[in-house]
Amino acid sequence: MTRPATATYQSLQDEILRRVRAREWTPGMLIPTEVDLAAEFGCARATMNRALRELADAGVLERKRRAGTRVALSPARRATLKIPVIRDEVEATGGHYSYGLIHRRIEPAPARLRQQFGNQNGQRLAHLTGLHLSDGAPFLYEDRWINPAAVPAIHDEPFERISPNEWLVREAPFSDGTIDFSAEAATPEIAVHLGVPPGTALFVVHRATWFGDTPITDVTMSYPPGYRLTSRL
């Protein structure tokens, strides 16, 4: 009694991917309908639907009602990035994680953030800067602004032991956010803290999060040279 039984949606995906890669189905080409493919493979339509739907989510196929399913023209592949939790990132390299607070102030929002946080005539934000360390060596410089209206408990938290990163994860849920990646030259201040020459090329991750319409935090994280964010296609 071997147990091959019916096709799984993954085995269907494998075969469909094979056909696409082998150019049996070429980019832009209309492929058979769900019903036809289900018949060919001897599976239920729902199973074939899942196989095709996920491939469309991955960017391999394009689907439209009534118009059918096509092989995507530009393999506009999507890469799924795991947003790193810094402690995990450090510990994954075998380092011991720690955090060091540099500054903690309450300040008016800088121009850059005024629109984002709403310029309620001189709204004051918590401004925290600090270093994430791996075995005591600088791993990442963090410059963070937090909306105290969204997270009142912030006034009671010294952030000397726990990083605002981890504290916020526990205290402040968010519903929406943006993340972007860029390269920036190290400012003199950041250069000192990271122990690199000013002007050094830094990998910068910038994140802003909201809960509904309420801005929570805006953070800029600068990595010293050698850092790479990697993913599979």
Next chain:
Amino acid sequence: MTRPATATYQSLQDEILRRVRAREWTPGMLIPTEVDLAAEFGCARATMNRALRELADAGVLERKRRAGTRVALSPARRATLKIPVIRDEVEATGGHYSYGLIHRRIEPAPARLRQQFGNQNGQRLAHLTGLHLSDGAPFLYEDRWINPAAVPAIHDEPFERISPNEWLVREAPFSDGTIDFSAEAATPEIAVHLGVPPGTALFVVHRATWFGDTPITDVTMSYPPGYRLTSRL
């Protein structure tokens, strides 16, 4: 005859997300089983399964057989990046896209690539460098190595009009790949082509692709200052 009818998997996701964000279900907490939730919302188990499965895919929940479903401890969010097709990227900004070939040589694989491409005593690769332009201005410097064994037609393609980027998309399917992002200082050569001072911080995207075990191409793309890769959380 309004048509509210039954719950959709998306409406289920909305309500589940609301509970997570409102801290009705806290990180690490075990939530009810599929069967119980389906009963609560009056839907089929399959519908609830899809809602929960996709939230787990998105990193909001963690599921294990027999162990149940929990709210993820670290909202280790995943961001899905659309890998840009350069022409589209340029045209999205309203610019006119063009490509200019700088060098085209057949060379032995450099040390960096020898392991990746297999060091078949002095294997020679196609090495192409060029500029992607937006309205004639440098948009991106590309340095690409191509395995001619995988793409024999390369010897007949001058790449003066079409970028290797677009040519490969048409000619060479790939099955696997890696992509990584970093910040690098501009080398003198790249600086000249991009029209920036040497040492300028550049955003660098590096991609390597295979078809099965056969390496296809390895490309390093350097963006001048101001470039950002953005995504939503």
Next chain:
DNA sequence: AAGTGGTCTAGACCACTCC
């Protein structure tokens, strides 16, 4: 051993879009 998620089936109706 038992409970939980993972998946498949067969059928149905709906929504969108092209003809």
Next chain:
DNA sequence: GAGTGGTCTAGACCACTTA
């Protein structure tokens, strides 16, 4: 108007994991 994908249902069996 008709054909395609999108989704839901009700039921079933399986696979994994923990107790």
